[in-house]
Amino acid sequence: MGFLEILLEAVYPSGIYCISCGSMIDSSRDYALCDSCMERFHWVGAKTCDVCGKILADDYGHRLCWDCRQFGHDFDKGYTCVQYGLLERGVLMDYKYRGKSYIGRKLGQILYDRMEAEDVEYDLIVPVPMHERRRADRGYNQAEVMARVMAGKKNVPCAQGMLIRKKATEAMKGLGFVERYENMQNVFAVSPENHYTIAGKRILLVDDIYTTGSTLDACSRVLKEAGAAAVYVLTFACGANVPPAEMRQHL
Numbered sequence: 001m002g003f004l005e006i007l008l009e010a011v012y013p014s015g016i017y018c019i020s021c022g023s024m025i026d027s028s029r030d031y032a033l034c035d036s037c038m039e040r041f042h043w044v045g046a047k048t049c050d051v052c053g054k055i056l057a058d059d060y061g062h063r064l065c066w067d068c069r070q071f072g073h074d075f076d077k078g079y080t081c082v083q084y085g086l087l088e089r090g091v092l093m094d095y096k097y098r099g100k101s102y103i104g105r106k107l108g109q110i111l112y113d114r115m116e117a118e119d120v121e122y123d124l125i126v127p128v129p130m131h132e133r134r135r136a137d138r139g140y141n142q143a144e145v146m147a148r149v150m151a152g153k154k155n156v157p158c159a160q161g162m163l164i165r166k167k168a169t170e171a172m173k174g175l176g177f178v179e180r181y182e183n184m185q186n187v188f189a190v191s192p193e194n195h196y197t198i199a200g201k202r203i204l205l206v207d208d209i210y211t212t213g214s215t216l217d218a219c220s221r222v223l224k225e226a227g228a229a230a231v232y233v234l235t236f237a238c239g240a241n242v243p244p245a246e247m248r249q250h251l
């Protein structure tokens, strides 16, 4: 824990207040969520997209989500924990924009439990990198905090220096699938100094949110080019499964 995190932990002890609504809770809870928030979160259920892992409604009549029915992906399979709604958004906003890095440790626990429920093996965990300048502004990379928690629990390396982000990209809110894809071209590279062997490795890429998958696809492409045997992607939250015309309004 860094000095700032220790201070924050003292001011906002992570185990005593619900990370979503702030009500007091029993400190032994793994996710630091109260009963009411646990119930109101849109947790992943039985039905998910066979490719990207997006949460599907029970009465949706296909095995693939709307965008996976139209476009392919560069990763092998995706997994997610919750669908992005008001409560989930609130937690992510606190985590990413209000300096509450301790929330990442709770989300890391959720991500870990999510993958333990699947029969998937991986050799390395790679957080989606932020641009250096943005990381310096925020003080932490939200994907990396979660990835480190997972790596510690799973006892596999967290290769946080493996990928580098060459360009800071603008927020992609309002962009369609193709525009997002184009926006993410040549953004990521495998670090020349990276000391991990990628060839033949099964990689778990970790990020906070999955919308169309363009960021995760871009990372997966460079990892596959460097010889990764498989790339799985794991996010805390996914966007709703909505028809393509509505994608632009979403998130």
Ligand SMILES: [Zn+2]
Pocket (backbone or CB within 6 Å): 018, 019, 020, 021, 022, 023, 033, 034, 035, 036, 037, 038
């Ligand atoms: Zn709560």
Ligand SMILES: [Zn+2]
Pocket (backbone or CB within 6 Å): 049, 050, 051, 052, 053, 054, 064, 065, 066, 067, 068
């Ligand atoms: Zn899908």
